[in-house]
Amino acid sequence: MSIQVNNLSFSYGDNHVLKDVSFTANDGELMAVLGPNGVGKSTLFRCMLGLLREYKGETLINGESTRDMSARELARRVAYIPQSHYPAFNYSVFDMVLMGTMAQVSSISSPGKRQLDLADKALARLKISHLRNRGYTQISGGERQLTLIARALVQEAKVLIMDEPTSNLDYGNQLRVMAEIKSLAEEGYTIIESTHSPDQAFMYANRILAILDGQVLALGSPRETINQELIRKLYGVDVEIHSFKNDSIRIFVPDL
Amino acid sequence: MGMKKRKKLPYGTVVLILFILLVGAVILSFMLGRYPVPPRELLGILLSKVFTVEPFWNDTMELVLFNIRLPRILLACLVGCCLSAAGTAYQGVLQNPMAAPDILGASSGAAFGAALAILFNRNSWTVIISAFVFSLMTVALVIFIGERSRGKKVLGLILSGIMISSLFSAATSFVKLVADPSNQLPAITYWLMGSLAGTKRGELLFAVFPMAGGLIPLLLLRWRINVLTLGDDEARTMGVNAAALRTIVIICATLVTAASVSVSGMIGWVGLVIPHFARRMVGNNYKHLMPASMILGAIFLLLVDNVSRNLLAMEIPIGILTAFIGAPFFIYLITREGERY
Numbered sequence: 001m002s003i004q005v006n007n008l009s010f011s012y013g014d015n016h017v018l019k020d021v022s023f024t025a026n027d028g029e030l031m032a033v034l035g036p037n038g039v040g041k042s043t044l045f046r047c048m049l050g051l052l053r054e055y056k057g058e059t060l061i062n063g064e065s066t067r068d069m070s071a072r073e074l075a076r077r078v079a080y081i082p083q084s085h086y087p088a089f090n091y092s093v094f095d096m097v098l099m100g101t102m103a104q105v106s107s108i109s110s111p112g113k114r115q116l117d118l119a120d121k122a123l124a125r126l127k128i129s130h131l132r133n134r135g136y137t138q139i140s141g142g143e144r145q146l147t148l149i150a151r152a153l154v155q156e157a158k159v160l161i162m163d164e165p166t167s168n169l170d171y172g173n174q175l176r177v178m179a180e181i182k183s184l185a186e187e188g189y190t191i192i193e194s195t196h197s198p199d200q201a202f203m204y205a206n207r208i209l210a211i212l213d214g215q216v217l218a219l220g221s222p223r224e225t226i227n228q229e230l231i232r233k234l235y236g237v238d239v240e241i242h243s244f245k246n247d248s249i250r251i252f253v254p255d256l
Numbered sequence: 257m258g259m260k261k262r263k264k265l266p267y268g269t270v271v272l273i274l275f276i277l278l279v280g281a282v283i284l285s286f287m288l289g290r291y292p293v294p295p296r297e298l299l300g301i302l303l304s305k306v307f308t309v310e311p312f313w314n315d316t317m318e319l320v321l322f323n324i325r326l327p328r329i330l331l332a333c334l335v336g337c338c339l340s341a342a343g344t345a346y347q348g349v350l351q352n353p354m355a356a357p358d359i360l361g362a363s364s365g366a367a368f369g370a371a372l373a374i375l376f377n378r379n380s381w382t383v384i385i386s387a388f389v390f391s392l393m394t395v396a397l398v399i400f401i402g403e404r405s406r407g408k409k410v411l412g413l414i415l416s417g418i419m420i421s422s423l424f425s426a427a428t429s430f431v432k433l434v435a436d437p438s439n440q441l442p443a444i445t446y447w448l449m450g451s452l453a454g455t456k457r458g459e460l461l462f463a464v465f466p467m468a469g470g471l472i473p474l475l476l477l478r479w480r481i482n483v484l485t486l487g488d489d490e491a492r493t494m495g496v497n498a499a500a501l502r503t504i505v506i507i508c509a510t511l512v513t514a515a516s517v518s519v520s521g522m523i524g525w526v527g528l529v530i531p532h533f534a535r536r537m538v539g540n541n542y543k544h545l546m547p548a549s550m551i552l553g554a555i556f557l558l559l560v561d562n563v564s565r566n567l568l569a570m571e572i573p574i575g576i577l578t579a580f581i582g583a584p585f586f587i588y589l590i591t592r593e594g595e596r597y
Contacts (some may be wrong), residue, residue, distance in 0.1 A: 087486050091540055095482070102480065108477060
């Protein structure tokens with residue numbers, strides 16, 4: 001499934017948060033959205049997810065406008081993966097994943113065998129079946145993030161939108177979670193994730209969307225977009241770029 | 257702490273045990289009282305309603321059983337069930353484990369309605385209806401204000417609930433101040449303490465319809481309530497219209513609270529303690545939590561009502577007892593190890 005954003009603009013009163021943002025993400029693409037804090041990344045996601053509706057422009061999924069879709073219809077096409085959080089009540093990992101099937105089940109019934117199977121498959125797919133009956137608030141941040149990804153998979157949407165999936169994770173969990181995300185893209189999911197780490201974006205993403213002051217600053221492959229100039233413009237820092245392993249990894253060394 | 261890990265019972269077994277306990281509590285409540293009914297007579301009277309049994313009991317016994325004890329048992333079960341269901345529902349939709357049936361002002365509104373009706377020397381029916389109507393209007397006002405609050409809707413609701421509740425409590429205090437201290441003031445005070453004494457069939461019939469009207473949707477929607485505990489945005493991206501679902505659940509929870517409070521007065525703690533007790537037994541998943549909470553609430557209030565009827569020569573208002581039992585029990589629950597999810 002492709003997701004296309006056309007001339008999207010959004011403002012809170014006189015504050016123009018997003019100005020004419022346009023891009024397309026296709027099947028199997030992992031798009032990293034880069035930009036400093038408060039630049040409109042979250043607002044962009046909220047518009048795409050239908051959480052904000054008073055925007056100009058449009059979001060199309062396989063050519064269909066999301067504006068006329070109900071919450072249920074949109075949920076079957078686009079899933080959102082928040083940062084790992086602590087809910088008010090402790091659910092088992094399995095119950096948390098099962099909630100992803102809300103859009104498939106009628107309002108007055110509970111999930112059936114098909115949904116239960118989906119949840120078990122998603123746990124197995126992310127290699128966290130052993131956490132099935134643990135409490136969601138009692139597992140590690142990386143495991144919580146994987147649980148939320150599993151929840152998005154049972155939603156059966158093919159577009160996944162992730163808000164800084166690795167921001168609160170330790171180094172090992174960052175790599176493990178990113179490896180899972182990359183393999184989902186290789187399976188054909190369309191993934192859009194925001195990140196604060198340009199080297200991580202370079203390593204995993206196959207498209208980069210850089211946003212500055214609510215506008216698209218750069219859009220393209222990691223190799224052609226991620227350079228010293230982009231880092232200076234986005235974050236106001238001078239860096240040296242060192243390349244390793246045939247330029248599959250780029251490390252940014254700040255100029256101190 | 258070296259505590260033995262207790263084996264968790266499956267949900268089906270827990271519900272079965274609770275159901276058996278409920279039946280046991282009902283049988284016990286039939287027998288206990290100022291006019292004791294022995295087991296043999298109880299069985300005979302009950303069977304005589306289905307089969308022809310030669311009466312070996314006196315008529316008073318049958319009268320006590322059906323006209324006095326039965327309505328009271330049913331009402332105790334229903335009120336316990338409703339208050340627990342409402343507390344469970346409010347906790348979920350307000351994402352707040354400390355929520356109880358009075359959090360959006362249902363109780364303080366009912367108290368004001370009842371006090372006002374007593375002040376104007378109205379009969380007991382008017383007191384009930386006035387309490388019911390004021391309870392619903394108070395929550396409607398809280399929702400109206402909460403929806404207009406800036407920022408997070410759930411927080412807006414809780415804050416406006418606190419504000420409107422304290423406003424109505426002040427109004428109730430004022431009614432008490434101007435009430436006639438020889439008869440009206442004791443009547444108001446007694447009503448506020450909560451009691452199931454003197455339950456009549458009429459009261460039961462009045463309460464049962466709004467109760468059913470609230471309990472049935474709460475049961476049907478119970479699995480969806482889970483997603484509201486995660487917040488509106490997440491719920492919406494999973495395909496649930498959070499604002500609409502929350503409003504429906506709040507209306508149902510308020511309906512059963514208003515119906516309960518209007519016929520029984522203020523019975524505190526049940527709606528906070530029982531949901532947490534149920535959470536410890538079957539976990540936080542509303543699919544299991546809601547039914548368990550409802551049955552447990554019925555058992556609890558029925559047993560406490562037996563204490564209220566039988567402990568002393570005079571009847572102890574049940575609201576006092578639920579507070580006496582509820583508070584220490586809650587402390588036990590929150591300090592106990594081994595949370596289940």
